[in-house]
Amino acid sequence: xxxxxxxxxxxxxxxxxxxxxxxxxxxxxxxxxxxxxxxxxxxxxxxxxxxxxxxxxxxxxxxxxxxxxxxxxxxxxxxxxxxxxxxxxxxx
Numbered sequence: 309x310x311x312x313x314x315x316x317x318x319x320x321x322x323x324x325x326x327x328x329x330x331x332x333x334x335x336x337x338x339x340x341x342x343x344x345x346x347x348x349x350x351x352x353x354x355x356x357x358x359x360x361x362x363x364x365x366x367x368x369x370x371x372x373x374x375x376x377x378x379x380x381x382x383x384x385x386x387x388x389x390x391x392x393x394x395x396x397x398x399x400x
Contacts, residue, residue, distance in 0.1 A: 315349035315376040316342065322374055322383035323353055335368070343399055349376040350386065352400060373400065 310318065320337050327333040334356045341352040352373040357366035372385040373394075386394075394400040 310349070310376065310378045310381055312342075312344075312349065314381075315378060316351065318376045318381055318383055319349065319351035319353075319374045322376075323351075337374070341400075344378070345394070345399070347378050349378055350374075350394070350399070351376065 316337060316339060319342075323335060323337060324333075327335050332355065335353050336356055336359065337351045337353045338359065343350050350373050353371065354368050355363075355366040357363040358368070372388070372391060374383055375386045375390075376383050391400060
């Protein structure tokens with residue numbers, strides 16, 4: 309079973325690897341926005357220029373948070389249905 313720090317590290321590693329093929333790979337997890345839901349660590353992320361410098365034009369749109377299974381460490385992006393559910397419950 310992963311603890312929160314291990315899950316955050318797994319999500320960060322997953323994002324780093326996946327974002328290498330993106331136009332801009334300068335993205336990172338938002339630790340204060342992360343939460344645990346049904347045995348998964350949910351990790352939103354955004355572009356560093358938005359997070360660090362407030363550049364609204366660098367804010368990502370349509371990015372799906374990363375889910376880390378706390379029992380296996382497996383990482384994936386959440387679905388749009390999950391985004392809608394989490395948004396309705398003010399988790400995202």
